[in-house]
Ligand code: DGP
Ligand code: NA
């Protein structure tokens with residue numbers, strides 16, 4: 622019997638929705654249930670491209686907006702061979718941010734259309750599930766002040782949220798919106814159950830290509 626592939630599960634949402642915590646918790650829970658699972662975070666800041674992105678986010682370096690968009694995309698593409706290897710070995714990947722953050726953050730800037738922003742990521746491994754952790758700007762504000770990284774301000778984050786809503790209209794993708802205002806524990810339980818459904822659903826389904 623051919624081995625079953627892993628699922629590609631993406632976590633998206635505005636800053637402070639709890640993606641990183643939930644990503645770690647989901648991987649732990651899947652492993653505890655006997656699945657093989659790994660966490661991957663984008664931007665992945667340890668590669669050469671990732672270090673460049675990190676210095677941009679920390680405002681040590683200024684980069685032209687189109688150029689930085691392509692760098693974020695390149696940072697995802699440089700991990701595709703590893704992602705495909707793992708998925709085909711049966712390892713489920715939980716990914717903290719993906720091409721949707723790429724499009725949402727750049728298209729929130731002046732003079733960028735959604736379509737241009739999507740192009741560099743066309744053909745990436747297509748997620749089997751995209752969990753959108755939904756949190757209003759007001760609820761996000763209650764969780765404390767923004768940090769000092771680039772993009773960490775409320776007017777920009779509101780634009781990012783609008784871009785996410787546009788992307789979520791795409792019915793060729795398996796978006797699932799989750800109310801991120803609930804407790805860490807309740808959120809975790811809901812995410813785990815949706816993820817386990819997805820693991821069952823993808824049996825025999827080939828990995829797709831994003832936006833193709
Ligand atoms: P994080 O490490 O998840 O906090 O992400 C760092 C910041 O980078 C966060 O403000 C979101 C933003 N970001 C993530 N992915 C992309 C992308 O592909 N393009 C752009 N422009 N920004 C991104
Ligand atoms: Na951040």
Ligand code: NA
Pocket residue numbers: 640641662717
């Ligand atoms: Na994160």
